[in-house]
Amino acid sequence: MNIYVPLILVGVMLVITLILIGISYLLGGGGEKIITINKHTKIPVTGEETLLNTLAQQKIFIPSACGGKATCGFCKCKVTEGGGERKAMEDPFLSEKEKADGVRLSCQVKVKDNISIEIPETMLYAKEYHTEVVNIEDLTYDIKLVQFKLKKPNTMSFKPGQYAQIKVPGIDIIRAYSIASNPSQTNQIEMIIRMVPKGQATGFVHNALEVGDKIIVTGPFGDFYLQENSNKDMICIAGGSGKAPIRSILAYLKDRGMPRKVKYFFGAKSLKDLYYTEEFLELSKEFPNFEYIPALSSPLPEDNWQGEVGLITDVVDRFTGDLTESEAYLCGSPGMIDACIRVLNKHKILKQNVFYDKFS
Ligand SMILES: Cc1cc2nc3c(=O)[nH]c(=O)nc-3n(C[C@H](O)[C@H](O)[C@H](O)COP(=O)(O)OP(=O)(O)OC[C@H]3O[C@@H](n4cnc5c(N)ncnc54)[C@H](O)[C@@H]3O)c2cc1C
Ligand code: FES
Incomplete structure (x- = not known):
């Protein structure tokens, strides 16, 4: 065989690869895209991840109690430009009005192009916290109190009634738990966690979690909180x-x-x-x-x-x-x-x- 044939084949494959990269770039796949949030914040991003994950990489945390499996409906945000077609699996979580307003599940939106979204301003305050479990107490036979010391950042400001999310180490599932502690205590938070039969997160908390364990917590989230200006x-x-x-x-x-x-x-x-x-x-x-x-x-x-x-x-x-x-x-x-x-x-x-x- 001619010794140049393998070289020619490699050359052809290289050219095809470059053409494919070029097409992908032109379609927005590999190039830089801009996420515009609430008309005032513009974030350049690359890649083709979901909106939920892309925002998390930028340290903007949208609630996501199911970790992106389209089963919790928590990750809603209004998409005013881009984002592609709504998927059928989003429909059960959206009212007719939300559909008409362009509300989407951010875990189902791929960032393929420039995209503009609207989210509550309070969501921009949610952070990822590195925490250490400092106390676990049995409150009943199936309910435990867990105290998390906030390490980095070391304080959280939250409204009484709001919740945070824990990431279960190893399986990386995310679950929401209300913050049970006094908001004036900003360097640690407490959660009250009830065992759910065959539950993944609660199984971990009740059977494996130990004092000293390091847990990632995101938050605070939620619009359930005390109306502080009311005297009703x-x-x-x-x-x-x-x-x-x-x-x-x-x-x-x-x-x-x-x-x-x-x-x-x-x-x-x-x-x-x-x-x-x-x-x-x-x-x-x-x-x-x-x-x-x-x-x-x-x-x-x-x-x-x-x-x-x-x-x-x-x-x-x-x-x-x-x-x-x-x-x-x-x-x-x-x-x-x-x-x-x-x-x-x-x-x-x-x-x-x-x-x-x-x-x-
Ligand atoms: C805003 C918010 C705040 C929450 N705060 C708390 C809190 O403070 N304390 C707390 O204990 N939980 C709280 N939860 C519930 C928590 O997020 C989890 O859903 C729950 O702990 C089960 O998680 P799991 O991974 O163990 O179960 P999974 O593995 O998700 O579920 C296992 C099975 O149990 C069923 N299941 C799931 N959750 C429940 C439930 N609560 N009761 C009965 N069956 C269930 C599922 O359908 C499934 O069949 C909150 C949920 C939300 C949305
Ligand atoms: S993260 Fe649960 S539906 Fe999107």
Whole structure:
């Protein structure tokens, strides 16, 4: 064979490769693109990653409780230019209005070209934190308190009620947990994490996480937080680990001398599902403005329970009058929240005064 044939073949392949790179560049794949955020911030980026990941590389963190699998619907943002066609898997998470407004799941948008997006300004404050676990406590048989010391950066400013996300080491899945601690404590945060059967993140937290472990946390996120400028009476309702954000809200109010009237309903099955009962009963002794009403739906005979009995919805119904001038803060399972909102509506709560986080 002619000794030049291999050389010619290599040359042809090189030319083809260069042509393909050129085409990819012209189509925007390898070249620089600009992400414009809220009309005022322009960020040059390269590559063809998802919008969610591209922003994270630029240290802009969009909530993403499912880690980009299009199963949580948290990573919504409005795309006003570019971004390509919406994918069918985004549809279940978007209302008709959101679709018409160009809202997309940022984990499903590829940055192939210049793109303009709109996100809440508060999202620009979320950061990635390197943390160390400094304490783990059993609160019940299936709920743990975990304290994270913030190492880098070493302080987080958050509103009482907001949540943060933890990345599970090794499997790199991301899950959302409300911040359960006092916002005045800025160098560490606490989370209250309930074990979910076969749950990946909660399985890790309950069975493998140890004091001293290093965990990546992003946040703060969420529009469920105390309306600090309001002086309306408050109804708080929680079940299970839903106590977490309410605890943060109450710590904030306690620091200010409990300036608002608060009724806090906590629903559990039996005595073994209650926790922090002493903490909240003490608070109610200290502040006449604060009333704590734990209720058990199925107390056991050995519980010797003298408190309220029944479904939390029935107990709220019994204890509640006209709510036209009140605000409600609800946290827990989607089913519990929907059922409680129906009861609050019966008591004439105004829609704009109802705030909730569904732990789905
Ligand atoms: C804004 C927000 C705040 C949250 N705050 C908290 C908090 O403070 N404390 C807390 O414990 N959890 C909280 N959650 C729930 C948390 O993010 C996880 O969904 C939950 O811990 C399960 O994660 P996992 O990886 O263990 O389960 P996965 O591996 O994701 O799920 C395993 C299985 O359990 C089901 N499942 C998932 N979550 C639940 C659930 N909550 N109850 C019953 N079944 C479930 C799934 O459908 C799946 O079949 C919050 C969720 C949101 C959206
Ligand atoms: S990150 Fe969960 S849907 Fe996009």
